[in-house]
Amino acid sequence: MVPAADALLLLSFGGPERPEDVMPFLENVTRGKGVPRERLEAVAEHYLHFGGVSPINALNRDIIAAVEAELVTAGIELPVYFGNRNWNPMVEDTVARMAADGVGSALVFPTSAWGGYSGCLQYHEDIARARTAFGAGAPELVKLRQYFDHPLLIEAFADAIRAARERLPVDLRAGTRLVFTAHSIPVSADDAAGPPADGGRLYSRQVGDAARLCAAATGFTDYDLVWQSRSGPPHVPWLAPDIVDHLDVLATEDVAAVVVCPVGFVSDHLEVIWDLDNEAAEKAAELGMAFARAATPGTDRRFAKLVVELISEHLRDTRSRRLGDVPGYGCTRNGAACVVDCCAAPRRPIGGK
Known part of the structure; x- marks a missing residue:
């Protein structure tokens, strides 16, 4: 049976959008990893060089707008939500809003094409954390597959x-x-x-x-x-x-x-x-x-088309298109590990994109 979905969640890394957000954002990224304060201050200077604003949130909003247009073209009715791991809008808040809007199940598109811990499994951890934070009745969430060779x-x-x-x-x-x-x-x-x-x-x-x-x-x-x-x-x-x-x-x-x-x-x-x-x-x-x-490629219209193709694989059981020789994997519901355990966690989690 082809699964249904009520929404799409674009899940990303997050970034500060004003100077006063830079250090709190970096503290979120590195929490529990033993990164010295002086290293955070050095990285903060990179953000402050650009006015304390990371481009990532604005770029993700542009991707969402393009995906919404492609969904209309494809005849797929799905509202698109936006959540982040490390900065606003935090994924926990987004999942709570989805539940309040009546979303019972959603597909999750991560802004990482890869396998591995920070490229895949950490997004599952984000999903599991957000559902746990909401508690009983949290939407079911299905992470879309790795797409590095689409x-x-x-x-x-x-x-x-x-x-x-x-x-x-x-x-x-x-x-x-x-x-x-x-x-x-x-x-x-x-x-x-x-x-x-x-x-x-x-x-x-x-x-x-x-x-x-x-x-x-x-x-x-x-x-x-x-x-x-x-x-x-x-x-x-x-x-x-x-x-x-x-x-x-x-x-x-x-x-x-x-x-x-x-x-x-x-x-x-x-x-x-x-x-x-x-x-x-x-x-x-x-x-x-x-x-x-x-x-x-995020600003290229083909990227939005790629997202919609991944959605169609779930909702319409369309064929997966892949070009590569290296394995790529799909994953299970609600933040569980990939079906074939493709993404092991390192002893000390590493931040990523």
């Missing part, structure tokens, strides 16, 4: 890569190096991601598969996958190399132009505009290297 996502990234290359000097385009980035996580967390029988490393393998698909779609045979936004202590190994360090390496190889594609992000999170548009772009300029950053 054709519409790959198409949107591919067009963004082509557009970025067109912004480079004409005489350097032929030799452009394509560099993909995604949010780094501890190596131990990546090793634990994925069913044991599948060999782990689900997150980095999915990111690598998405990069491969995007490169193939744009005709690049030479590309690199690197990482960004590391936040852990120096003695803990994280996925490497970092994008800024990698630009130094490319300079030794006489690479004159790069297109950087943040394949691990669906929208221009603060980490994208700080780590790439500021730090990486400044490093490239220092090295005399032409630099262009590909857009993220």
